[in-house]
Amino acid sequence: MSKGITPKSEDHNKWYTDVITKAELADYGPVKGTMVIKPYGFAIWELVKDEFDRQFKATGHSNAYFPLFIPKSFLAKEADHVEGFAKECAIVTHSRLMTDEDNTIQVDPSSKLEEEIIVRPTSETVIWHMYKKWINSYRDLPILINQWANVVRWEMRTRLFLRTSEFLWQEGHTAHSNKDEAVEETLKILDIYKNVSHNHLAMPVLTGRKTNAEKFAGAVDTYCIEAMMGDKRALQAGTSHYLGQNFAKAFDVKFQTENNNEEYVFASSWGVSTRLIGAIIMVHGDDSGLRLPPSIAPTQVVVVPFFKNDDELKKIKDYIDPYIHQLSNMGIRVLLDDRPKMSPGFKFNEWELKGAPTRLEIGFKEIENNTITVFRRDTKQKENISIDSVITYTSNLLDNIQDNMFVQANDFMNKNIFSVSTYDEFKNIINKGGFIRCGWDGSDESEKKIKEETKATIRCIPFDEKPDNLNCIFTGKPAKHEVIFAKAY
Amino acid sequence: MSKGITPKSEDHNKWYTDVITKAELADYGPVKGTMVIKPYGFAIWELVKDEFDRQFKATGHSNAYFPLFIPKSFLAKEADHVEGFAKECAIVTHSRLMTDEDNTIQVDPSSKLEEEIIVRPTSETVIWHMYKKWINSYRDLPILINQWANVVRWEMRTRLFLRTSEFLWQEGHTAHSNKDEAVEETLKILDIYKNVSHNHLAMPVLTGRKTNAEKFAGAVDTYCIEAMMGDKRALQAGTSHYLGQNFAKAFDVKFQTENNNEEYVFASSWGVSTRLIGAIIMVHGDDSGLRLPPSIAPTQVVVVPFFKNDDELKKIKDYIDPYIHQLSNMGIRVLLDDRPKMSPGFKFNEWELKGAPTRLEIGFKEIENNTITVFRRDTKQKENISIDSVITYTSNLLDNIQDNMFVQANDFMNKNIFSVSTYDEFKNIINKGGFIRCGWDGSDESEKKIKEETKATIRCIPFDEKPDNLNCIFTGKPAKHEVIFAKAY
Numbered sequence: 001m002s003k004g005i006t007p008k009s010e011d012h013n014k015w016y017t018d019v020i021t022k023a024e025l026a027d028y029g030p031v032k033g034t035m036v037i038k039p040y041g042f043a044i045w046e047l048v049k050d051e052f053d054r055q056f057k058a059t060g061h062s063n064a065y066f067p068l069f070i071p072k073s074f075l076a077k078e079a080d081h082v083e084g085f086a087k088e089c090a091i092v093t094h095s096r097l098m099t100d101e102d103n104t105i106q107v108d109p110s111s112k113l114e115e116e117i118i119v120r121p122t123s124e125t126v127i128w129h130m131y132k133k134w135i136n137s138y139r140d141l142p143i144l145i146n147q148w149a150n151v152v153r154w155e156m157r158t159r160l161f162l163r164t165s166e167f168l169w170q171e172g173h174t175a176h177s178n179k180d181e182a183v184e185e186t187l188k189i190l191d192i193y194k195n196v197s198h199n200h201l202a203m204p205v206l207t208g209r210k211t212n213a214e215k216f217a218g219a220v221d222t223y224c225i226e227a228m229m230g231d232k233r234a235l236q237a238g239t240s241h242y243l244g245q246n247f248a249k250a251f252d253v254k255f256q257t258e259n260n261n262e263e264y265v266f267a268s269s270w271g272v273s274t275r276l277i278g279a280i281i282m283v284h285g286d287d288s289g290l291r292l293p294p295s296i297a298p299t300q301v302v303v304v305p306f307f308k309n310d311d312e313l314k315k316i317k318d319y320i321d322p323y324i325h326q327l328s329n330m331g332i333r334v335l336l337d338d339r340p341k342m343s344p345g346f347k348f349n350e351w352e353l354k355g356a357p358t359r360l361e362i363g364f365k366e367i368e369n370n371t372i373t374v375f376r377r378d379t380k381q382k383e384n385i386s387i388d389s390v391i392t393y394t395s396n397l398l399d400n401i402q403d404n405m406f407v408q409a410n411d412f413m414n415k416n417i418f419s420v421s422t423y424d425e426f427k428n429i430i431n432k433g434g435f436i437r438c439g440w441d442g443s444d445e446s447e448k449k450i451k452e453e454t455k456a457t458i459r460c461i462p463f464d465e466k467p468d469n470l471n472c473i474f475t476g477k478p479a480k481h482e483v484i485f486a487k488a489y
Numbered sequence: 490m491s492k493g494i495t496p497k498s499e500d501h502n503k504w505y506t507d508v509i510t511k512a513e514l515a516d517y518g519p520v521k522g523t524m525v526i527k528p529y530g531f532a533i534w535e536l537v538k539d540e541f542d543r544q545f546k547a548t549g550h551s552n553a554y555f556p557l558f559i560p561k562s563f564l565a566k567e568a569d570h571v572e573g574f575a576k577e578c579a580i581v582t583h584s585r586l587m588t589d590e591d592n593t594i595q596v597d598p599s600s601k602l603e604e605e606i607i608v609r610p611t612s613e614t615v616i617w618h619m620y621k622k623w624i625n626s627y628r629d630l631p632i633l634i635n636q637w638a639n640v641v642r643w644e645m646r647t648r649l650f651l652r653t654s655e656f657l658w659q660e661g662h663t664a665h666s667n668k669d670e671a672v673e674e675t676l677k678i679l680d681i682y683k684n685v686s687h688n689h690l691a692m693p694v695l696t697g698r699k700t701n702a703e704k705f706a707g708a709v710d711t712y713c714i715e716a717m718m719g720d721k722r723a724l725q726a727g728t729s730h731y732l733g734q735n736f737a738k739a740f741d742v743k744f745q746t747e748n749n750n751e752e753y754v755f756a757s758s759w760g761v762s763t764r765l766i767g768a769i770i771m772v773h774g775d776d777s778g779l780r781l782p783p784s785i786a787p788t789q790v791v792v793v794p795f796f797k798n799d800d801e802l803k804k805i806k807d808y809i810d811p812y813i814h815q816l817s818n819m820g821i822r823v824l825l826d827d828r829p830k831m832s833p834g835f836k837f838n839e840w841e842l843k844g845a846p847t848r849l850e851i852g853f854k855e856i857e858n859n860t861i862t863v864f865r866r867d868t869k870q871k872e873n874i875s876i877d878s879v880i881t882y883t884s885n886l887l888d889n890i891q892d893n894m895f896v897q898a899n900d901f902m903n904k905n906i907f908s909v910s911t912y913d914e915f916k917n918i919i920n921k922g923g924f925i926r927c928g929w930d931g932s933d934e935s936e937k938k939i940k941e942e943t944k945a946t947i948r949c950i951p952f953d954e955k956p957d958n959l960n961c962i963f964t965g966k967p968a969k970h971e972v973i974f975a976k977a978y
Contacts, residue, residue, distance in 0.1 A: 029556035030563065030618050031606055039551035039634060046552065062528035063535065067518035068557075068608075068639055068655050069579070074519065075586070076594040086586035090558070091596050092608065093582045095643040097564070097575035105565040107580055107605055116596055117520055119557075119581065119608070129519050145528060150557055150639065154584040166557050 005353070007287045012231040017160065019281055023290050023354045026160045026277075033155045033165030040354060041277060043298035045168070048276055049148065051200050051295070052170060055192045061144045061172065066123050066130065068150070072116045074125040078250040081124065084217020088154040090119040090165075119152040124218060124243070124269055127173045128251040135175060135265060137256040142185070143175040161278030162235070162489050169273035175265045177255065179244070182266035186242040189270045190223045193238040201276065202293035202405040203227050203283045204413050205237060206435075206484060208460030213447055216269075220244035226459040226484065228413040229282035232433030234459045234486035237279050240270035278489075283409050290355030291377050293405050294398040301327060301334040301394055302356045304347050306363030313338055319367050320360070323390050330395065352377060357401045358394060378405050417484075426473050426485070430456045435486045437462075439470030439479025446474040450485070459484045494842070496776045501720040506649065508770055512779050512843045515649045515766075522644045522654030529843060530766060532787035534657070537765055538637065540689050540784070541659060544681045550633045550661065555612050555619065557639070561605045563614040567739040570613065573706020577643040579608040579654075608641040613707060613732070613758055616662045617740040624664060624754055626745040631674070632664040650767030651724070651978050658762035664754045666744065668733070671755035675731040678759045679712045682727040690765065691782035691894035692716050692772045693902050694726055695924075695973060697949030702936055705758075709733035715948040715973065717902040718771035721922030723948045723975035726768050729759035767978075772898050779844030780866050782894050783887040790816060790823040790883055791845045793836045795852030802827055808856050809849070812879050819884065841866060846890045847883060867894050906973075915962050915974070919945045924975045926951075928959030928968025935963040939974070948973045 004022055006014040020026050025041030028034070037045065053063070069092065075082045096111035120126065127145075134140060148170050155165045172189060176182040190207060197203045205225035215222035219241035227237045245264040248254070253265045284291040294300045303324060305316040320336070327334045337347050344361070351359055361373040361382075372390050375382045378401045385393050416434040420426045429436055431454075440446060440458065450473075451457050461481045470479035493511055495503040509515050514530030517523070526534065542552070558581065564571045585600035609615065616634075623629060637659050644654045661678060665671040679696060686694045694714035704711035708730035716726045734753040737743070742754045773780040783789045792813060794805040809825070816823045826836050833850070840848055850862040850871075861879050864871045867890045874882050905923040909915045918925055920943075929935060929947065939962075940946050950970045959968035 027619065027622065029558070030560055030615060031556060031558040034556035034558055036556065036619055037554040039553045042553045043551065045554075062532065064528045064531045065526040065534075065657060067520060067523035067525065068641065069518070069520040069523055071519055072586070072594060072596075082586070082594060086588075086594070089584060089586055090581045090606070091583040091586070091600075092579045093596070094580040094605075095578060097561070097571070097578055097580070097607075099575075105561060105571060105575070107561075107582070111580075116583075117579070118586075126519060130516065130525055133516065152557070168554060 005287065005289060008230060008285065009287075015285070016278075016281060019285055019289050019353070020160050025281075025290075028158070028160070031165070033158045035158075035160055035164040035166070037168070037274065040298065044277055044280070044292070044296055045274055047296040047298065048196075048201070049170070051196050052192070052272065053148075055196065056146050056170075056172070059188065059192065061146045063147060064145045065147055065149070066126050068120055070118045070120050070123075070126045072118055074129060075118055077125060078218045078246055080246075081218035081250075085121045085153070089121060090152045090154060092117040092119065120149075121151055121153045122269075122271075123147070123149070123151075123171055124173065124247050125251070128247040128253060128267075131175055131265070132251050132253045135253055135255050138177045138258050141175055141177045141255060141265070142181065144172075144185075145174065146170055146172040159278075159489075161281070162275055167273050167275065169271050171271045172269060174268045175253075176267070177257065177263075177265070179266050182244075182268050183242050186221070186223060186240045186268040186270065189268070190225065190238075190240040193225045193240065193270075193272060197225055197227070197237060198406060200293065200295040201280055201283075202295070202402060202409060203237070203279060204406065204410040206460060206462055208462040208465070208484070210239075210460060211447060211458045211483070213444055214458060216241045218243060218246055220246065224460055227279055227283060228416060228435060228486075229279070229489065230285065230412075231282070232416050232435070232486075234435065234484075234488040235275070235279050235282070236459070236488065237276060238270070238272040241268060243267040243269055284355070284405060288349075289353035291405065292355035292357060294357045294402045297355065297357050298333060299335045299351075299354070299356045300332055300398055301358050301360060302351045303334065303336045303360045303362070304344050304351070305336070305338060306344050306361070312364075315367065316362050319387075320362055320372075323387070326391050327394060330391075332395065332398065348375075358397055360390070360394070376401055378408070420473060423473055427454055430454045430485070430487060435459070435484050436473075437482060437484055438473040439467060440481050440483045441472035441475050441477040442480025443475075446472060450474050455487050456485045457488055459486050459488060494776065494778060497719060497774065498776075504774070505767075505770060508774055508778050508842075509649050514770075514779075517647070517649070520654070522647045524647075524649055524653040524655070526657070526763065529787065533766055533769070533781070533785055534763055536785040536787065537685075537690070538659070540685050541681070541761065542637075544685065545635050545659075545661070548677060548681070550635045552636060553634045554636055554638070555615050557609055559607045559609050559612075559615045561607055563618060564607055566614060567707045567735060569735075570707035570739075574610045574642070578610060579641045579643060581606040581608065609638075610640055610642045611758075611760075612636065612638070612640075612660055612662065613736050614740070617736040617742060617756075620664055620754070621740050621742045624742055624744050627666045627747050630664055630666045630744060630754065631670065633661075633674075634663065635659055635661040648767075648978075650770070651764055656763050658760050660760045661758060663757045664742075665756070666746065666752075666754070668755050671733075671757050672731050675710070675712060675729045675757040675759065678757070679714065679727075679729040682714045682729065682759075682761060686714055686716065686726060687895060689782065689784040690769055690772075691784070691891060691898060692726070692768060693895065693899040695949060695951055697951040697954070697973070699728070699949060700936060700947045700972070702933055703947060705730045707732060707735055709735065713949050716768055716772060717905060717924060717975075718768070718978065719774065719901075720771070721905050721924070721975075723924065723973075723977040724764070724768050724771070725948070725977065726765060727759070727761040730757060732756035732758055773844070773894060777838075778842035780894065781844035781846060783846045783891045786844065786846050787822060788824045788840075788843070788845045789821050789887055790847050790849060791840045792823065792825045792849045792851070793833050793840070794825070794827060795833050795850070801853075804856070805851050808876075809851055809861075812876070815880050816883060819880075821884065821887065837864075847886055849879070849883070865890055867897070909962060912962055916943050919943045919974070919976060922976075924948070924973050925962075926971065926973055927962040928956060929970050929972045930961035930964050930966040931969025932964075935961060939963050944976050945974045946977055948975050948977060
């Protein structure tokens with residue numbers, strides 16, 4: 001147990017905040033609801049971002065940048081959309097400050113804008129306004145654009161990374177000449193989301209479709225990846241929307257087909273955000289702090305030397321430097337922590353807190369015996385190995401940890417997905433924690449009542465649902481869908 | 490001369506906008522003053538950004554992210570700072586929209602914020618608010634943080650990339666325990682700016698210090714890189730500020746020194762922005778459009794085949810594909826433009842417009858003779874070479890173009906920096922275009938009057954100034970500094 005961290009089992013929320021604060025991932029900004037992502041947290045985000053970016057580009061997408069500011073009237077053009085975002089907007093109304101007679105800074109009333117401006121909560125409206133200018137014919141399609149940006153959704157109950165007024169994300173916005181292609185795109189992206197979650201974040205996710213009540217404001221269908229956190233609650237980790245022709249109609253974006261007809265353009269949009277950092281913390285963290293999968297760990301191998309003075313440090317460096325260079329040349333992110341006046345024990349705690357997947361320890365005992373001690377963060381096991389094998393061993397170990405962390409998280413998730421046969425059982429499990437896979441009659445009303453009574457929501461209608469012979473857990477009627485229920489962040 | 494582009498010599502402003510529009514670099518956003526960076530423009534920005542990012546990280550800097558929103562009161566804390574930014578702020582005053590009786594969307598008056606929020610024009614204030622929380626002792630220093638972000642400065646006269654209400658940039662904010670280290674940091678960054686400009690953007694820059702009138706609002710000293718555009722006007726391409734203890738005092742950020750004293754922290758801040766894309770266009774562009782230095786060209790080599798049908802295309806591909814793969818494996822960004830139903834001539838124009846540094850042309854004549862035709866965009870020369878030598882030739886050619894474009898731009902700049910001995914001569918040259926290197930008496934008043942009379946400003950006091958024996962070009966008094974005057978963007 002690391003100093004100063006509330007144990008996870010004792011108070012999950014406090015543990016979460018402690019990890020973020022003590023591992024220096026993020027801090028609270030001065031405006032309520034805002035967040036500062038500190039360098040270590042941002043380094044993780046950069047690795048996550050780079051992997052998504054690589055996969056988007058490999059599938060033909062380009063990055064672009066659209067304005068932060070959206071005219072108020074745009075938001076109103078798609079009815080569901082404005083409904084979904086109206087209550088959480090930052091609204092710009094003026095463009096100048098002035099100094100009043102008391103020499104205090106005031107908003108200059110004469111700078112009032114003709115039309116108020118919305119700070120983007122998402123960019124469908126401004127992007128479809130531009131797409132109207134860019135799309136004339138089928139030859140202009142598809143458009144496959146992504147942007148990395150900040151968005152703002154006013155939040156009262158802040159939780160770092162999970163729920164903040166401003167967050168960083170990517171938002172893809174694609175335009176297509178037919179429905180099939182747009183749906184295919186929507187699902188292709190969901191597949192990338194799942195793939196990066198599994199293979200890089202070591203985070204198992206369930207995939208499926210959202211119910212009408214839970215889908216994106218303006219979508220025909222919303223698909224999602226849902227993950228189970230360490231407290232058995234669900235987190236929506238990414239969404240991909242098939243938008244049909246909704247935004248094309250709202251912004252009058254038609255194209256000339258190959259047969260010289262006119263048709264509205266079909267669309268998708270999709271996003272993942274810095275919320276994923278919160279997911280990583282909660283899926284993998286333990287009482288000692290963060291545990292990072294090697295793929296997204298800013299420091300994959302930390303080297304901690306035991307030394308009392310510069311002379312001793314020099315001897316250790318002579319011993320280890322060639323191996324450090326070799327690991328580094330292989331593309332492994334390795335760091336020698338030779339900070340003076342800090343005990344190795346202190347450094348051990350700090351790097352366990354920060355979740356570095358492996359640690360190499362070297363003192364004179366290791367040098368005498370031509371060995372090195374290797375610590376793995378996932379299982380906290382230590383092993384003393386021959387120094388000659390350190391390169392292969394460490395490199396294999398990183399792969400092994402990456403795989404093991406996925407297996408651990410996957411076992412945990414599968415162990416905590418339950419089938420139930422009565423609503424009492426349902427409530428009991430929702431209270432204790434876990435996902436429930438059961439039948440639902442497909443009505444908004446049952447969904448709403450279950451939410452009111454238990455706080456559980458339908459996380460998704462899984463792609464592999466088997467609704468036949470199931471009954472709705474609430475009404476007992478024949479199930480329309482098999483769904484996943486859980487309390488969610 | 491490419492279709493639809495105004496010749497540069499005829500109307501430089503219109504030429505500039507034409508290049509941006511026709512090469513699909515950017516477009517105007519719906520809110521006045523905002524800009525959309527289109528995929529091709531953004532791909533250039535990504536290459537520029539990646540190079541800066543690499544160099545910042547190599548010199549010990551980390552990225553982080555601070556909030557977009559700044560409390561109004563923060564801006565007022567540093568007197569010069571608020572003076573500098575008060576007149577161009579986007580101010581958030583409300584947080585909700587509502588539907589009124591006419592079913593139109595209105596700002597909900599009940600959502601008025603207690604304190605208005607400023608959308609960051611730059612982040613010194615919010616960052617120094619955080620640094621107060623993070624800095625206690627000399628052990629916490631230095632802090633070397635950079636962020637890539639959007640900022641907003643209300644603009645009435647929009648010019649794409651050069652002057653927009655929102656733009657993308659990086660802003661570095663460092664904190665140090667002493668003046669020397671902070672000044673050293675300020676200059677180290679200026680050196681990176683110069684280095685990337687010269688070696689990657691192929692854009693020669695003059696370096697020096699800004700006058701008091703031109704320095705950053707809140708800085709002790711502002712250092713800059715200044716470039717000469719194709720119309721001989723100056724563009725401030727990057728600035729690095731030594732902030733002294735100004736922001737530390739405004740935000741009460743003290744630290745405990747090694748000797749157990751208390752002192753205010755010393756600071757630097759520095760930035761380059763998407764304005765650099767505008768500079769690249771204006772330094773290198775010609776009547777055919779953009780010319781991109783290979784280092785920042787999204788497509789370094791475009792391959793244009795001459796074919797009439799799929800069969801012919803297949804034969805050409807069989808011939809060229811192995812070489813394309815080889816170039817690609819060497820890290821060269823190569824693209825085969827095999828779009829059907831488009832003439833090679835059309836593609837030539839398009840890629841010249843988009844500034845691809847080299848073009849490989851292949852028809853059956855080339856295949857028969859085992860050759861390939863190579864076109865270089867910088868000089869528009871064509872050469873027919875043996876196919877066996879295409880890899881070495883192209884790879885060397887890219888280096889050669891990179892160097893040549895710098896030499897061309899540098900010659901142009903040097904040819905257009907003038908010495909003058911009278912104020913009449915000064916006015917004459919400022920009117921015709923060019924930089925003037927001359928004496929200045931150091932007074933705000935002369936500087937102001939020259940600006941009023943000629944629109945020329947002091948771009949910088951160059952590091953290699955030699956003010957001895959010079960007189961002020963305006964007052965005739967002994968010069969305090971040798972300076973560079975020019976009309977600027």
